Amino acid sequence: MQVSDLTFRLKLLFIGFFSPLLILVGLLLSAPYWLKSSETYQKSDIAVLEIANTWPTKKNLKAIVTLSSRADFKKLILVIREDKLQNHVFSPLEVESKIKEQLVTQGLSQNLLSSLLIQTSKMGDTDEASKNLLKIAVSDNLVSILLLCREYETKRVLGTYRKTLASLPIKVTAYGFPSEVSGSNWFLTEDGVREITGEFVRYLYSYIRGIL
Secondary structure: OOHHHHHHHHHHHHHHHHHHHHHHHHHHHOHHHHHOOOOOOOOEEEEEEEEOOOOOOHHHHHHHHHHHHOOOEEEEEEEEEOOOEOOOOEOHHHHHHHHHHHHHHHOOOHHHEEEEEEOOOOOOHHHHHHHHHHHHHHHHOOOEEEEEEEHHHHHHHHHHHHHHOOOOOOEEEEEEEOOOOOOOOHHHOHHHHHHHHHHHHHHHHHHHOOOO
16 A cells, blocks of 8 residues: 555544544533623513522522522522422422522512423423423513523523524523533533533534524
C-alpha cells in the first residue's frame, strides 16, 4: 500500500469517526454554558414548579418564598406526576402535602398554592406539564407564566413551554435555582457529572423528538 493511500484512508477515518466524537465531547464540556438561559425572569400571573424524582431543596423553597414576598407571581402551581415518586415511597397526595407544608413553614401563604397532577409521558414530564398548562392558560386567560426550575434545566424547560404555548399571547420566562455545580469544574465531582450529563441527554432527546 502506498503512503498516499494510507494517508487518505487515515483522513477518512478521522473525518468519519473522530471528528463527530470530538464535536460531541466539545459540546458536552461546554454544556453548562448553553443549557441554562441568560434571559431575565419577569413578574407573572402564575409560577410553575415541577416535582420530579428529585425534590426541591430547602434553599430552593426559600427562594420561592422570597419571589412570592416580592410579588413576582400571584399563584404557585405544583406539578406532580400521578405515579409514585422518590423510589415509589410517596404517593402524589403525600408529595403534595409535604411540599406545601414545607412552603407554608417557610412563609408562603396557603392561599397561593395549588397543584396539578399529570400522567407519566414518554415525551417527558415537562412536555406533559406544558400541555396541561395550555388548558389552564386558556381557561384562566393567563398573560404570563414563570417557570421555576434548576439552573441547568432552564433552556430545555423554557423552550418546551414556549413551543407548546406558542399559539397563545403568553409571556413565558424562567427563574433558575442557582446550582452548586460550577460551569468550569462540574466534571470533577460525581454529582456534577450526573447533573450536567443527565440534563445534556434530556436536552438532546427533547430536541431530536421535536419537543423543543
